[in-house]
Amino acid sequence: MLLTPHDRLFVLTGAGISAESGLATFRGSGGLWDGHRVEEVATPEAWEINPALVWRFYSQRRRDALDARPNAAHFALAQIEQRLMQESGNFYLCTQNVDDLHERAGSHRLHHMHGSLFESRCVRCEQPFPDRAFHEDADCLPRCGICGSHVRPHIVWFGEMPLDMDAIYRELNLATVLLVVGTSGSVYPAAGLVHLARARNIRTVYVGPEEPQNADAFSEIVLGPATQVLPSLFS
Incomplete structure (x- = not known):
């Protein structure tokens, strides 16, 4: 995935990335x-x-x-965060996961929506x-x-609102690329972020072992385990 100095990357991760660590x-x-x-x-x-x-x-x-231990996908996202924060600061990671594997891999600009x-x-x-x-x-x-x-x-339990959705929407509005990793595309409002991104002409990319339920909203789909795809996605 080629990112220019003007791109702003919004990453959304779901349970699939933690599943590759055994959760x-x-x-x-x-x-x-x-x-x-x-x-x-x-x-x-x-x-x-x-x-x-x-x-x-x-x-x-x-x-x-x-x-559990952070896997190669967690470390790959932490590395791209470090690179982008040094170059431009144009990075934001929003996770649906409640574990701390992203933090333990080195991620800092991170929001746990659930x-x-x-x-x-x-x-x-x-x-x-x-x-x-x-x-x-x-x-x-x-x-x-x-x-x-x-x-x-x-x-955030089923039936409750995710945390600080206003901040999530603000960050999405600033993004030029939305990368979604390891989600089923069935849990809202997270699954609706890709539709909002497409409506704003934001490039939308999905990475996971199988197509999500909202696959038609993505401009690009890369099938495969995140541990295999992400380490080479930004190289």
Whole structure:
């Protein structure tokens, strides 16, 4: 992919890039996450019904993420960020993933639109804070040190709005190239970003092992594992 000094690259990554590091995806695991239906562990209703189950589930996801390692695709994106930030500053990475593999690979200009697995927040104060603990004891679930309210994972669940969509749209409006990596094209509003980009005549490129559901919105599709495609995409 040839980028000129005037290009501004917006990258959107999805579960596929983390799957290549061994992290399970909801879409690719028979409709289940670790044996749980999404309605049981990843919705506001699930939290209201059984916060202990939700915390056990996300504690296991924290364990899985800590065991995972960034792969060649994560490192390739960190390297192109470093190059573009030195040359022009024209780079922005938006991820649907809640793990920290991008950060551990060296990415800095990064936004987690669906929250962060290693942050929690008070349901009342709404202020996220770093949290790498495993909250698996139903009798000792975390509470806010300020107001005493329950603390939940800082995750955007199904039925909730992604974080800071206004900033995402601002960055997309500035972009000349949208690169989408490892998404199914089925989760909105993320899947709608490519349609907005095409309407603004932004070049749209997809990388993944199979075509996404919104494939018709892309001007270019490169099929293959991101770990194989991305390291050579910008060379």
